[in-house]
Amino acid sequence: MNETSLPKPAGTGHDGIDPIIDGLGGSGYxxxxxxxxAIFVAQNLNKPILVEGSAGVGKTELAISAAQWLDLPLIRxxxxxxxxxxxxxxxxxxxxxxLYTQILKDKMGDTLAxxxxxxxxxxxxxxxxxxxxxxxxxxxxxxxxxxxxxxxxVLLIDEVDKSDEEFExxxxxxxxxxxxxxxxxxTVKATVPPLVFLTSNNMREMGDALKRRCLHLxxxxxxxxxxxxxxxxxxPDIDERLKRQLVAFVQMLRQEDLKKLPSISETIDWAxxxxxxxxxxxxxxxxxxxxxxxxxxxxxxxxxxxxxxxxTRKAAQA
Amino acid sequence: MQQTLENFLRxxxxxxxxxxxxxxxxxxxxxxxxxxxxxxxxxxxxxxALAKSVDEVDRYQECFDMFFSRxxxxxxxxxxxxxxxxxxxxxxxxxxxxGTGEEFAQAMEQAANEAGVANIRYATQRGLFxxxxxxxxxxxxxxxxxxxxxxxxxxxxxxxxxxxxxGRTYLFDEARQYVNRQYELYARPAGEQLREEFLVETGLSAxxxxxxxxxxxxxxxxxxxxxxRYNRRRKHTKRGVLDVGRTLRxxxxxxxxxxxxxxxxxxxxxxxxxxxxxxxxxxAAAARFLLLFLYSLNELIASLRAFAFSAxxxxxxxxxxxxxxxxxxxxxLEKIGFRPTDYGQAFADFDADFMDAVDRRTTVIILGDGRSxxxxxxxDLMRQIHDRSKAVIWLNPEPETFWGTGDSEMLRxxxxxxxxxxxxxxxxxxxxIDDVLKSYxxx
Numbered sequence: 001m002n003e004t005s006l007p008k009p010a011g012t013g014h015d016g017i018d019p020i021i022d023g024l025g026g027s028g029y030x031x032x033x034x035x036x037x038a039i040f041v042a043q044n045l046n047k048p049i050l051v052e053g054s055a056g057v058g059k060t061e062l063a064i065s066a067a068q069w070l071d072l073p074l075i076r077x078x079x080x081x082x083x084x085x086x087x088x089x090x091x092x093x094x095x096x097x098x099l100y101t102q103i104l105k106d107k108m109g110d111t112l113a114x115x116x117x118x119x120x121x122x123x124x125x126x127x128x129x130x131x132x133x134x135x136x137x138x139x140x141x142x143x144x145x146x147x148x149x150x151x152x153x154v155l156l157i158d159e160v161d162k163s164d165e166e167f168e169x170x171x172x173x174x175x176x177x178x179x180x181x182x183x184x185x186x187t188v189k190a191t192v193p194p195l196v197f198l199t200s201n202n203m204r205e206m207g208d209a210l211k212r213r214c215l216h217l218x219x220x221x222x223x224x225x226x227x228x229x230x231x232x233x234x235x236p237d238i239d240e241r242l243k244r245q246l247v248a249f250v251q252m253l254r255q256e257d258l259k260k261l262p263s264i265s266e267t268i269d270w271a272x273x274x275x276x277x278x279x280x281x282x283x284x285x286x287x288x289x290x291x292x293x294x295x296x297x298x299x300x301x302x303x304x305x306x307x308x309x310x311x312t313r314k315a316a317q318a
Numbered sequence: 319m320q321q322t323l324e325n326f327l328r329x330x331x332x333x334x335x336x337x338x339x340x341x342x343x344x345x346x347x348x349x350x351x352x353x354x355x356x357x358x359x360x361x362x363x364x365x366x367a368l369a370k371s372v373d374e375v376d377r378y379q380e381c382f383d384m385f386f387s388r389x390x391x392x393x394x395x396x397x398x399x400x401x402x403x404x405x406x407x408x409x410x411x412x413x414x415x416x417g418t419g420e421e422f423a424q425a426m427e428q429a430a431n432e433a434g435v436a437n438i439r440y441a442t443q444r445g446l447f448x449x450x451x452x453x454x455x456x457x458x459x460x461x462x463x464x465x466x467x468x469x470x471x472x473x474x475x476x477x478x479x480x481x482x483x484x485g486r487t488y489l490f491d492e493a494r495q496y497v498n499r500q501y502e503l504y505a506r507p508a509g510e511q512l513r514e515e516f517l518v519e520t521g522l523s524a525x526x527x528x529x530x531x532x533x534x535x536x537x538x539x540x541x542x543x544x545x546x547r548y549n550r551r552r553k554h555t556k557r558g559v560l561d562v563g564r565t566l567r568x569x570x571x572x573x574x575x576x577x578x579x580x581x582x583x584x585x586x587x588x589x590x591x592x593x594x595x596x597x598x599x600x601x602a603a604a605a606r607f608l609l610l611f612l613y614s615l616n617e618l619i620a621s622l623r624a625f626a627f628s629a630x631x632x633x634x635x636x637x638x639x640x641x642x643x644x645x646x647x648x649x650x651l652e653k654i655g656f657r658p659t660d661y662g663q664a665f666a667d668f669d670a671d672f673m674d675a676v677d678r679r680t681t682v683i684i685l686g687d688g689r690s691x692x693x694x695x696x697x698d699l700m701r702q703i704h705d706r707s708k709a710v711i712w713l714n715p716e717p718e719t720f721w722g723t724g725d726s727e728m729l730r731x732x733x734x735x736x737x738x739x740x741x742x743x744x745x746x747x748x749x750x751i752d753d754v755l756k757s758y759x760x761x
Contacts, residue, residue, distance in 0.1 A: 016352070017359060037352075037362035044351035045344060045367070052372065094577040205542075211370040212338055218372050 016040050029058070029065035030230045038217040039066065039195075048175050048196035050160075050211065053219035055201060056263030058230075060158055062219075063197040067154035070195070075149075076156045077142035079163035085170060089180060091139045097132060133184035143174055144188065152192035160210075161203040168210050175213045221263060224251050230264055235271045245282045246271055248318035252311050253294065256304060262294040269293050282316055284309050322427075323349060325436050326385050327368075332507040333381050335374045341367065357386065384503055393419045394488060408463060410456040414485035426496055429454035435500050439508065448497045452489065460486060518745045533744070534610060534643070540748045541614030590621045590679050591754075592707075594668065596686025597655035598628035604715040604742075605655060608685045609647045611747055613638050623675050626650055627664035628657040633672065661690040661727065665699040676706045681754055684712045685741075688721070688728035695727040697734070704734040711754060713741035 020036040031039075042049045051059045067074035077088060115121040131137075140148060146155040160168070174180055178190040198214060200206060222230065227247045231238065250267045262270075270293045279286055287308055295301050304311075323345060327337050337345070344367045352363045361382050369378035394414050413425055430436070433450040460482065467479035514536055517529055564580040572578075593612055597605040609626070616622050616638045626634045632654055637646050676682060682703055704710050712735040714721065714728060721728035732738045741747050 033358065034362045034365070037359060038366040041348050041351065041363045041366050045347050047344070047367075049366070050370075094572065098572065098575070098577070205371075208336070212340055214370075215344075215366040216370045216375075217366055218375055 023069040024062075024065050025233070027065040027068035028233050029061060030226065030233050031062075032222075032226065035062065035217065035219065038215055042195060042215055045215075046178075046193050048198055048214045049217050050198045050200060050206065050214035051217045051219060052200050052202060054221070054261070054263055056265035057219045057221060058264055059197075059199040059219060060156065061265075063154055063156040063199075066195060066197070067156075070154065072151060072195070073149055073153045074156060075142050075146045075153050075194075076158060078158045079160050079167070081162060081164060083163050083167055087141055088167070088170075089141050089143045090182060091141060092133070093137045093139050097137050100131065100137070135185065138182075138185070144180060146194045146196075147174075147178065147180065147188055147190040149194065150191055152190075153194040155194040155196045157196065157198045159201060159203075160198045161200040161206060165207070168207055172209055172213060175210070221254060221261065224248065227251070227264065227267060231267060231271050234268045235275060238271055238275055239280055242274060242279060242281055243271070244318050245315045246274060249282060249287070249311060249315035250294065252314060253304065256307075258295070258300045258303065259297045260295070260300060266294050282312050284312050287312050320346070321431055325431075326382075328436060329381055329385050329503045330368065330378065332504050333377045334507065334511075335369055335377050335381070337368055344368075381503070384499070387499070392488070392492065394422050394485065408456070408459055410460050410489075411463065411482060411485070414482070414489065422492070425455060426451070426492065430496065430500070435497060436504055438497070438501050438505050440505065441501065444494075444497050444501055447500075448493050451497065452493055455489070455493075457486075457489070519743050530606075533607065536744060537607065537610050538614050540744065541611060544615075544748065544751055590677075591615075591623070591681050591683060592672075592675050593622065593624045593683045593685065594631070594664070595624065595626045595634075596628070596659060596661075596664075596684075597626045597651060598659035598686075599656055600659060600689050601685075601687050601715055602656060605651065606647060607744065607747075609650055610643065611744075611751075613643050613646055615751070623672075625668065625672065626654045627659075627667070628655055629660045629663060630654070631664040631667035631672075658691050659686075659689060660693050661686075661688065662694040662696040665696045665703075669699050669702070673702070673706070676703060678706070678708055680707045681709045681711065682707045683754065684710065684735075686712075687714055687716050687726065688712075688731050689725050690727050692725050695730060697730055700731055700734045704736075709736040709754075710734060711736060711750065712738040713747070713750060714738065715742050716740065717742070 017033065017036045017040055020039050021031050021033070024031045024036070024039075038049055041047070051062060053059055063076075064074060112121045112124060115124050138144075142155070146153045157171070160171070175196065178193040179187050181187050224247055227250070228243055231243050231247060235243075247267065250262055250270070254261050270290065273290050273293050274286070277286070277290070288305075291301065291304070291308070295304065324342075327342055327345060330337050345364060348363050348367045349360070352359050354360060361379070364382070365375060365378055369375040394417050413422060417425070429451050432454045433447065435447050435451055438444070438447050464479050464482050464486070467475040467482070470476075514532060517532060517536060559582040561580045561582045565576050565578070566574065568578050568580055569576050593615075595605070595608050595612060597609070601608075612622075612624050616624060616635070622635070624634050624638055625631055634650050634654070637649055641649060712728075712731060716726070716728075717740050720726065721732070728738070737750075737753075739746070739750055741750055
């Protein structure tokens with residue numbers, strides 16, 4: 001393990017958790033105890049966290065807020081099918097290498113002019129450093145960049161479930177040792193291990209090897225109390241009554257049989273929209289006009305349409 | 319404390335939360351970081367380190383609560399005079415006389431560790447382990463003491479003996495409950511596993527009513543396993559075969575010098591599957607599970623079309639898509655099932671309405687016994703399905719020796735199947751579907 005590591009929370013046990021909750025709160029992320037505990041363990045064990053949960057519960061936001069709180073650079077890597085090393089780790093600067101060979105060709109004549117015989121020329125050629133594959137021509141991509149940060153970093157590997165299986169295997173070295181092997185150069189090891197978040201939408205089951213190297217954190221949809229606090233943190237100017245009503249409405253909506261349940265990000269968007277419309281409380285017309293912020297499928301909309309008045313009435317009593 | 323954690327990890331493994339040695343080390347580090355003092359914190363922290371999926375989190379929490387349920391010890395009766403000379407040199411009697419519930423719990427856990435109660439495997443071992451546990455706690459000395467006191471004839475002694483007897487009853491109760499909890503924790507899940515392993519190999523028609531729930535679970539798990547194996551790779555790079563055209567186009571900017579190489583790729587087509595399922599009387603028992611399997615598969619494979627028939631054939635994709643599993647299967651069975659079979663009619667219906675669903679990329683899976691009640695089997699239509707599709711696979715719940723006997727048309731249908739196999743257990747089902755999906759990856 002490395003001697004240097006991320007700033008660790010001062011206390012152990014109970015004392016370690018509250019600062020994390022406060023810290024994340026300072027950057028506008030209301031963390032449950034479980035989330036804070038996962039981060040606490042991650043910092044102590046130097047392990048990546050695999051964050052799972054349905055879309056929009058704040059998986060990515062967690063990493064962004066953590067970076068803000070720790071005052072570390074956030075390095076983000078979006079995964080997709082077909083992502084490979086050259087886009088994730090490093091790439092050679094081909095153009096510059098091309099120029100370099102051109103210069104080499106020009107200079108070669110001068111340098112080797114006074115060498116005697118072919119053997120002499122070869123000896124002299126070998127004396128030159130092998131510049132072609134050196135760090136100079138290396139273009140670091142997110143993963144390498146995260147390892148190179150001197151103060152450490154927060155590395156966000158977003159939607160890792162969308163990447164290919166081969167890429168997942170390739171991640172293992174980085175996640176367990178915080179180092180990567182570049183065949184032409186050697187092993188690059190992190191000076192300070194970054195705090196790594198992997199997010200997954202459960203498009204596919206992640207491999208056991210990857211899971212074993214990570215801590216696991218599942219973020220569920222929040223209960224009404226927590227959601228109210230989250231809305232208050234994200235939309236600070238919102239009217240108290242409106243906040244209570246809209247959260248109650250969304251909570252009820254989640255009990256319906258919908259294709260895509262509205263998650264926190266949708267609640268926040270809706271709160272912003274209602275703010276823009278200068279609403280002070282929910283009413284049926286308002287809900288009907290703005291419901292497309294919450295529901296993303298026509299079928300869902302049709303399923304709920306009829307029960308809007310009732311839901312609104314119930315929410316208004318909250 | 320290390321022993322406690324090790325035992326907890328064993329209990330977790332017993333409820334099917336995978337804990338590898340590496341994770342065990344993580345768990346120890348975690349405990350070092352958070353300490354034992356704050357129960358909730360310990361629970362959350364270990365949860366992050368050990369439970370790696372949503373299902374596992376549920377199981378973990380249940381197991382944690384059960385494992386660390388120390389409060390369940392009652393306080394000892396404490397009706398005995400602690401300072402009495404009679405019990406001065408008896409640790410157990412002292413404990414019964416003046417110990418707190420916490421102290422008592424500690425003593426019992428220590429004794430349990432020494433006696434290896436965590437190794438319990440079967441319900442019948444409970445008595446044995448309880449005896450061992452009590453022996454370690456010093457029950458023999460206590461019993462000797464009680465016997466001596468009773469024999470002495472002194473009323474004070476008799477009084478003491480009675481009190482100690484009460485203490486002993488308390489001790490027995492607690493020990494019994496403790497061993498029961500340990501059994502629940504370490505052994506019962508193993509028994510459950512045994513039962514499931516047995517079910518996997520039982521014939522589909524022989525599964526008993528009370529095992530249906532368990533069967534649902536097994537089938538769902540199986541379908542999920544298959545899907546995660548095959549839903550992954552849709553594209554795969556042929557390493558080493560250069561796509562010259564694309565490479566040249568890509569490198570125009572570099573003066574045609576091939577810096578960015580482009581490799582040939584083959585796209586793997588996602589399986590397109592049509593399933594035709596017999597739900598008539600003759601296969602009634604097996605039909606349930608075939609449907610269940612279909613349902614699970616339908617959640618996972620996007621392009622699956624399912625049909626069911628007994629006398630007439632209907633598409634059931636919609637029902638499987640929209641209903642919950644509890645509602646879907648009875649609905650299909652009620653609408654279509656349990657009538658006398660007519661394969662010829664079913665194929666005719668399929669030909670009339672749904673033949674379009676079959677093209678050269680489609681694998682057709684037929685589930686049924688091929689017993690057509692002596693009706694026209696419409697071999698011609700079977701041939702047509704065979705010719706249009708990529709593969710026809712027939713799964714028959716009957717053993718091969720029965721094929722062709724009585725009204726079975728199986729031998730004639732078999733000619734037009736790429737694969738015809740007996741499929742009588744869940745295990746068969748998984749193996750065959752596995753093969754079907756594998757053929758797509760290899761193609």
